[in-house]
Amino acid sequence: MAITREQGLAQVALAIQIENEGVNIAPALFQDLDYEHTYLEQVRSCFDWNFSNWVQSKLPAGFRFANSDFYSAIYWNPRAELTIVRERDRFFLTKGKDGKELSEEIRFETKPKFYNKRTRDGKDMSRIVQARSRGRLAITYSNECSLKDKGLDCLFCNINDTKRRFEKVDNIEWKSAREIGEVIAEGYREGYHGYNLTGGFVPERREVEYYIDVIEAVKENGIASEEIHGMACVGAPADLSVIENYLEAGYQHIATNMEIWDENLFKYICPGKEQFCGGRENWVNTLKHEVDVFGKGNVRSLFVGGLENKESLLDGLETLIALGVDAETSIWKPCIGSALEGHRSPETAWFQDIIQKNYGLLKKYGITYENHYYTRGESDPIALLYRLDGASLPWEKPLELKKTAA
DSSP: OEEOHHHHHHHHHHHHHHHHHOBBOOGGGGTTSOTTTTBOBOOOSSOOOOSSOOOSSOOBOEEEETTTOOEEEOOBOTTOSOEEEEETTEEEEEESGGGOSEEEEEEEOBOOGGGGOBOTTSOBGGGTSEEOSSSEEEEESOSOOTTTTTTOSOTTOOHHHHHHHHTTTTTOOOOOHHHHHHHHHHHHHTTOOEEEEEOOOOTTOOHHHHHHHHHHHHHHTTOOHHHHOEEEEOOOOSSGGGHHHHHHHTOOEEEOOOBOOSHHHHHHHOHHHHHHSOHHHHHHHHHHHHHHHHOTTSEEEEEEETSSOHHHHHHHHHHHHHHTOEEEEEEOOOOTTSTTTTOOOOOHHHHHHHHHHHHHHHHHTTOOHHHHHHHTOSSSHHHHHHHHTTOOOTTSOOOEEOOOOO
């Protein structure tokens, strides 16, 4: 399996386009896929990222390009330029009339074995912990954010609306630390290497106790501390000394997402984070302290790319990356149920430029692919850029690049 660098960059661009514009996939053509044993299905456990509401049947979670193994999540949009088509048991990503402009063979992501297992309490493991491409697990312990009841939720967020629409479809409910620990351990025995634990703001702000209970439950299920590579995604605390508690409990990575760098936009877009977490300055101070505690590259902060101008976003990225934070831009989608539903994100070319610059900053300040893997995973465009430059981890097959034909 080998591609040229130019082919790889073209696939990165396609992954960015899919995340920004979505991909058209006729659900009726894919209802007979073997989701029970073979294919990884979408589970709306935190946010619903699709551009249109679809609850009638299952959709694939993502795919890999057949000639490179690069991964792209599926963001369903029936109006998208890119389309996934089926020819018997083969699938292709196409563009243009009759797919004449583009026809890339793809393979839908396969599901892990634990998705067909149940917990000791009889719950479906796939609704407690989700596979996020290869090697990483994601857990949303709560699909409710108390900031919404106060009228202070982030304007781009649809976590509460996702629960409203998919509560019965995806069995969305509060997850106990005990059952999360059981499923994470099952995933690790199958070859997974890290997890990200997140959720909405709980009223009492008792994240520390809950996150510690989860990692203790992982250990109780037979996983050694040095193998866990758990990441706690938390808000900025009023008392920065609590950050040490996460490290002492066994977390090796931590995330505090800035979302917005511009000070005035931060107050407007994230009013609850401004009022209940000490304001923007405390978020920056929290990230500095987290680097002091966890070390360079073990702290992540995401920005919602597209909500502020490029100059401001790049300033925020470089400021945090220079401090040792794995700071990255996500691609803003005006989600269904968010306050910004119906708005438009920037053109795909805007994101392609910002992501290339973001990657350049990470390389400039020494944030490695291993850092990135444990804080973000192998399924985003920046991970693909690392892979194109020859980076890989022991359990990954290095990408083979072939020379461009003369």
